[in-house]
Amino acid sequence: MTATVTSGDVRTAQVGARPNWSASSILTQVQVLSGRSLRTLVRDPRLVILSLIQPLVLLILFGQVFSSIAKTPGFPQGIGYIDFILPALLVTTALTSGLQSGVAVTTELRNGLIARFRSMPISTGSVLLARSVADVCRSFVELSVMALVAALLFGFAPPGGITGVLGSLAVAAVVCWSLGWVFMAFASWLRQPEILQTIGSLVTFPLMFASKAFVPISGLPDWLQGFATINPLSHAIEAARGMAMGKPDLTVLATAVGGCLLIALVFAPLALRSFRRP
Amino acid sequence: MISISNLTKKFDSVIALDDVSFSVPGGSVLGLLGHNGAGKTTVVNILSTLLKPTSGTATIAGLDVTTEGDKVRRRIGLTGQFATVDDTISGRDNLVLIARLLGASRRQAAQRADDLLTVFDLTDAAKRPVRGYSGGMRRRLDLAACLVGGPEVIFLDEPTTGLDPGARLDVWSLVESLVAQGSTVLLTTQYLEEADRLADLITVLSKGKVVASGTAAELKREIGQLSVNTVLAPGSDTGAALAALRAAGLTPVTAEQPDTIHTRVLSSADITVVVRALDSVGVRVTDVAFSEPSLDDVYLSLTPGRGATTAA
Numbered sequence: 186m187t188a189t190v191t192s193g194d195v196r197t198a199q200v201g202a203r204p205n206w207s208a209s210s211i212l213t214q215v216q217v218l219s220g221r222s223l224r225t226l227v228r229d230p231r232l233v234i235l236s237l238i239q240p241l242v243l244l245i246l247f248g249q250v251f252s253s254i255a256k257t258p259g260f261p262q263g264i265g266y267i268d269f270i271l272p273a274l275l276v277t278t279a280l281t282s283g284l285q286s287g288v289a290v291t292t293e294l295r296n297g298l299i300a301r302f303r304s305m306p307i308s309t310g311s312v313l314l315a316r317s318v319a320d321v322c323r324s325f326v327e328l329s330v331m332a333l334v335a336a337l338l339f340g341f342a343p344p345g346g347i348t349g350v351l352g353s354l355a356v357a358a359v360v361c362w363s364l365g366w367v368f369m370a371f372a373s374w375l376r377q378p379e380i381l382q383t384i385g386s387l388v389t390f391p392l393m394f395a396s397k398a399f400v401p402i403s404g405l406p407d408w409l410q411g412f413a414t415i416n417p418l419s420h421a422i423e424a425a426r427g428m429a430m431g432k433p434d435l436t437v438l439a440t441a442v443g444g445c446l447l448i449a450l451v452f453a454p455l456a457l458r459s460f461r462r463p
Numbered sequence: 464m465i466s467i468s469n470l471t472k473k474f475d476s477v478i479a480l481d482d483v484s485f486s487v488p489g490g491s492v493l494g495l496l497g498h499n500g501a502g503k504t505t506v507v508n509i510l511s512t513l514l515k516p517t518s519g520t521a522t523i524a525g526l527d528v529t530t531e532g533d534k535v536r537r538r539i540g541l542t543g544q545f546a547t548v549d550d551t552i553s554g555r556d557n558l559v560l561i562a563r564l565l566g567a568s569r570r571q572a573a574q575r576a577d578d579l580l581t582v583f584d585l586t587d588a589a590k591r592p593v594r595g596y597s598g599g600m601r602r603r604l605d606l607a608a609c610l611v612g613g614p615e616v617i618f619l620d621e622p623t624t625g626l627d628p629g630a631r632l633d634v635w636s637l638v639e640s641l642v643a644q645g646s647t648v649l650l651t652t653q654y655l656e657e658a659d660r661l662a663d664l665i666t667v668l669s670k671g672k673v674v675a676s677g678t679a680a681e682l683k684r685e686i687g688q689l690s691v692n693t694v695l696a697p698g699s700d701t702g703a704a705l706a707a708l709r710a711a712g713l714t715p716v717t718a719e720q721p722d723t724i725h726t727r728v729l730s731s732a733d734i735t736v737v738v739r740a741l742d743s744v745g746v747r748v749t750d751v752a753f754s755e756p757s758l759d760d761v762y763l764s765l766t767p768g769r770g771a772t773t774a775a
Contacts, residue, residue, distance in 0.1 A: 203613030206612070208566050209564055224556065296547060300541075307564050
């Protein structure tokens with residue numbers, strides 16, 4: 186190889202090579218594709234920083250402004266409001282992270298990157314799977330930062346200790362991964378980031394607020410209590426909270442994780458089907 | 464290598480492709496010429512397995528694109544408006560990513576990426592995010608990306624649309640070196656000049672139908688509007704100039720201005736014949752230009768007769 190890059194001979198010799206690689210496994214495809222998404226975040230962490238702003242605002246709002254709720258009747262005794270609210274915020278933030286998976290899919294469907302992948306001999310499923318894996322990793326980092334900030338600035342120190350907090354983070358990661366499939370299914374179907382954002386708020390706000398996230402369920406009006414009980418996020422929040430409090434309830438945990446996995450099981454095939462459509 | 468027969472594609476009620484047939488022999492370049500909306504990209508999308516045809520068949524190396532998609536995808540490289548690279552990561556990372564997806568080991572992928580970056584003169588920008596690339600650099604990276612796996616068949620969908628003239632020449636010479644190594648290329652373009660320079664055979668699409676096909680020379684002869692335009696020096700004897708051109712066996716016509724003469728010719732080589740004829744009678748020329756039929760001319764001459772000529 187010489188510096189004469191414009192020489193036709195050099196070009197022909199090198200470009201003409203026909204590499205004899207054997208097909209990549211799905212595992213490699215997922216690993217390579219999720220690595221790509223994560224590398225983008227390391228290079229440009231603005232998305233991570235920006236996505237931390239909303240939960241931090243909520244943290245200040247609820248942790249400081251509404252802390253008087255902890256003095257209302259029906260609130261568990263001997264627990265600081267920040268310890269009550271943070272596991273819930275981890276779960277609801279994980280939900281918005283899942284929405285970002287969907288937004289990323291619409292963007293890449295639009296800019297042609299996915300067309301390139303689809304013209305290559307790789308599984309279309311690994312493109313979506315890689316996206317969900319990358320977003321769970323990103324979400325886990327974001328949520329850990331959030332828990333750390335809460336511990337340092339707002340006195341977050343739940344009875345469950347570090348193990349308990351890691352348990353809450355794991356529950357949040359399951360929520361992010363499973364509900365991510367819901368948003369990826371909508372993304373592959375609608376293919377418009379703007380519409381997806383709107384649907385995202387329509388879906389996330391009721392799930393967030395009509396749940397056990399911010400107040401104990403008995404504090405909600407009757408008609409909302411019904412919804413909050415079947416709301417899958419409620420179970421996840423309860424499970425995450427139980428972990429942080431150092432009193433994990435296996436039934437609640439199984440319901441929460443099982444419910445999330447069921448949602449993923451329904452929406453993943455839908456996402457794949459819409460995604461394969463040209 | 465590529466063979467399409469009676470291909471039709473409908474999007475709801477819109478007919479994007481209407482009974483299109485053509486074939487591209489191995490190692491040659493077919494230029495698919497047409498305006499926006501003519502159906503060029505639909506053809507490429509069907510051949511690259513992104514779209515399913517409504518009816519008709521398409522094969523690549525004998526493999527059916529609808530039923531043997533995975534084998535087809537191992538043999539093709541796609542580049543163009545609708546298949547792009549990731550602009551948030553670097554050029555090198557893009558090439559490594561594609562090589563890894565195609566089954567290369569880390570080391571093989573890095574080697575292939577570096578080779579291609581050198582060939583496409585992108586070494587200096589290799590580690591910068593693609594977002595900051597110029598249009599020409601981006602297009603070169605696109606080309607490199609579609610070549611990572613050493614495809615037998617390459618689809619170039621409007622490879623120079625939106626590029627400045629310098630970058631366009633660059634891309635042309637790169638495509639020529641690809642062709643020299645024996646790849647089969649399907650090129651779509653809106654520019655007759657581009658098809659003329661790169662393609663062995665040209666197929667003209669209009670509103671989803673094939674309206675003409677043949678070599679560039681055949682198409683131009685059919686349209687017959689190649690001409691040499693000469694501007695005579697002030698005070699020249701236009702009559703003598705016309706007589707000299709007729710004596711040389713050409714058919715000159717004067718244009719709006721009396722000192723401009725259009726002469727019908729068969730190829731650009733006839734410029735010298737025109738100039739010599741004028742020189743022999745002492746007529747001085749201040750400007751000579753060769754004009755080719757544009758894609759518009761192709762349409763204007765082919766589209767009106769379409770209903771009558773496609774009766775078969």
